[in-house]
Amino acid sequence: MSIIYILWLRQLKRYSRSRARMLASLAQPLLFLFAMGFGFGPTYQQAGNGNYIQFLAPGIVAMAILFSAMFSGIEILWDRQFGFLKETLVAPVARIQIVLGRTLGGATVAMIQGLIVFVFCLMAGFRIQNYELLPVAAAFMFLIAMLFAAVGTTVGSLIEDMQAFPLIMNFLVMPMFFFSGALFPVRNLTGILHGFLRLNPLTYGVDGLRGALSHGFAFGIVPDFLLLGLATLVLLAVGNYFFSRIEV
Amino acid sequence: MTRDKVIVAHNLVKTFKDFRAVDDISFEVEAGKIFGFLGPNGAGKTTTIKMLTTTLAPTQGTILLDGHDPQKAPLDARRSFGIVFQDPSLDGELTAGENMKLHAVLYGVPRSEQAGRIEAALKFVGLWDRKDSFAKTFSGGMKRRLEIARALLHTPRILFLDEPTLGLDPQTRNHVWEYIQTLAREKKMTVFFTTHYMDEADRVADEIAIIDRGKIVTRGSPAALKENAHTATLEEAFISLTGHAIRDEPASAKDRTRAMGRIWGRI
Numbered sequence: 435m436s437i438i439y440i441l442w443l444r445q446l447k448r449y450s451r452s453r454a455r456m457l458a459s460l461a462q463p464l465l466f467l468f469a470m471g472f473g474f475g476p477t478y479q480q481a482g483n484g485n486y487i488q489f490l491a492p493g494i495v496a497m498a499i500l501f502s503a504m505f506s507g508i509e510i511l512w513d514r515q516f517g518f519l520k521e522t523l524v525a526p527v528a529r530i531q532i533v534l535g536r537t538l539g540g541a542t543v544a545m546i547q548g549l550i551v552f553v554f555c556l557m558a559g560f561r562i563q564n565y566e567l568l569p570v571a572a573a574f575m576f577l578i579a580m581l582f583a584a585v586g587t588t589v590g591s592l593i594e595d596m597q598a599f600p601l602i603m604n605f606l607v608m609p610m611f612f613f614s615g616a617l618f619p620v621r622n623l624t625g626i627l628h629g630f631l632r633l634n635p636l637t638y639g640v641d642g643l644r645g646a647l648s649h650g651f652a653f654g655i656v657p658d659f660l661l662l663g664l665a666t667l668v669l670l671a672v673g674n675y676f677f678s679r680i681e682v
Numbered sequence: 683m684t685r686d687k688v689i690v691a692h693n694l695v696k697t698f699k700d701f702r703a704v705d706d707i708s709f710e711v712e713a714g715k716i717f718g719f720l721g722p723n724g725a726g727k728t729t730t731i732k733m734l735t736t737t738l739a740p741t742q743g744t745i746l747l748d749g750h751d752p753q754k755a756p757l758d759a760r761r762s763f764g765i766v767f768q769d770p771s772l773d774g775e776l777t778a779g780e781n782m783k784l785h786a787v788l789y790g791v792p793r794s795e796q797a798g799r800i801e802a803a804l805k806f807v808g809l810w811d812r813k814d815s816f817a818k819t820f821s822g823g824m825k826r827r828l829e830i831a832r833a834l835l836h837t838p839r840i841l842f843l844d845e846p847t848l849g850l851d852p853q854t855r856n857h858v859w860e861y862i863q864t865l866a867r868e869k870k871m872t873v874f875f876t877t878h879y880m881d882e883a884d885r886v887a888d889e890i891a892i893i894d895r896g897k898i899v900t901r902g903s904p905a906a907l908k909e910n911a912h913t914a915t916l917e918e919a920f921i922s923l924t925g926h927a928i929r930d931e932p933a934s935a936k937d938r939t940r941a942m943g944r945i946w947g948r949i
Contacts, residue, residue: 436787436793437787437788439787440783440784440787440788441784444773444776444780444784447775447776447780448773448775448776451775452775513773516770516773516774517767517769517770517771517772518771518772518773519771520737520767520771521771521772521773521785521788522788523737524735524736524737524760524765525760525785525788525789526756526757526758526760526761526788526789526790527757527788528757681732681737681738681739682732682737
């Protein structure tokens with residue numbers, strides 16, 4: 435436990451000491467919130483769908499968590515290049531403890547980023563519909579954070595330098611964000627695109643978060659929770675597998 | 683195996699695709715001895731250290747570290763040694779003290795002993811008054827000293843040093859070797875090091891092995907090596923054994939990991 439804790443603490447210290455990183459990873463979700471929220475808001479309203487900010491905000495919170503968690507996982511790459519990874523790999527601890535410590539640390543950082551964005555959403559006019567569902571919203575935030583910190587761990591274990599990074603952003607992170615229902619209702623997509631969306635675990639995270647905070651669940655709270663939880667466990671196992679195979 | 687052979691390597695082989703980086707080497711190091719592992723660039727030194735320190739699996743052969751096989755019992759093997767890598771392995775965003783604390787927890791140092799051991803180790807390398815400074819603000823020599831202090835925290839029986847004095851000025855190099863000799867003498871620690879500085883190896887090593895093209899070409903005390911090669915200095919003995927040709931090797935650890943990545947067909 436103390437090993438998981440100290441590695442978790444390390445991630446938090448690094449986060450709290452890097453204001454630049456904090457601001458940089460807040461910029462993108464906030465840009466989406468304000469540009470999309472206010473830009474498409476009137477059109478969305480005229481189409482009879484109601485207040486767009488009420489719809490969009492949970493998606494933006496999920497986005498902030500997705501990006502931040504992925505980055506935290508990919509920090510393995512930095513640790514590899516700056517050498518610290520070796521220090522943990524020759525330590526007499528099971529790899530799974532290292533993976534759990536890092537993933538929990540990355541997920542906690544992502545949760546904090548998500549909460550900051552959530553406060554901005556409230557300032558942009560978002561209103562919580564069901565206060566008693568706030569713990570459910572927090573649980574979904576945590577699952578999204580864990581899931582993508584685990585994805586980040588997997589990716590960070592597989593790639594060896596930063597040149598692959600744009601590839602990951604453009605072919606993994608951005609598609610997952612756009613095909614998650616974060617920006618528009620899931621029923622807007624049909625056919626193969628709807629298939630993508632249903633295969634994307636973030637879809638259930640966004641739906642769970644939106645269901646708990648404002649709009650009601652498109653797939654139902656139980657399927658959302660089970661599918662997201664299952665994806666998180668699977669990705670943790672995958673992340674652990676690839677992390678254990680790192681040789682430095 | 684006798685008890686006082688702390689490091690035993692037996693018929694060790696490591697191949698990357700069709701390249702034999704380490705080609706059937708065997709050696710033993712006795713407890714409390716300072717063992718110098720020398721060789722030209724690309725001779726197989728770092729690959730051997732990686733296998734000894736459990737980060738690379740040997741293709742063939744066996745290793746025993748204080749009686750533990752790194753492949754079968756990696757955690758026991760890891761507890762038995764401390765290592766100072768060729769490149770820094772500190773977290774620059776943490777302070778010196780935090781780097782030490784993290785290591786103490788990773789190696790299961792009892793909580794009640796952590797503070798005392800960290801203080802003693804930092805004082806040993808003269809960095810106690812800098813414990814609250816970020817590691818990224820340290821010079822190369824200070825980083826190296828911090829890494830040595832860190833490697834001692836869990837009182838290992840073996841200390842691996844991969845080019846511990848690389849890039850340091852003569853003053854710092856002398857300091858580092860003084861620390862290391864004190865450790866071997868006072869704490870009965872076995873030291874296994876690599877270096878390109880032959881004068882240093884000559885001065886501090888009890889025993890030396892020279893590896894070239896993956897094979898150990900000679901072994902013995904510095905005096906015996908010079909005598910056998912009929913040379914006045916260890917450097918001349920080294921060159922007469924390994925030749926004058928300049929070896930190619932990827933420039934940095936980063937390049938090496940990338941090269942390895944290509945060999946393994948990763949992205």
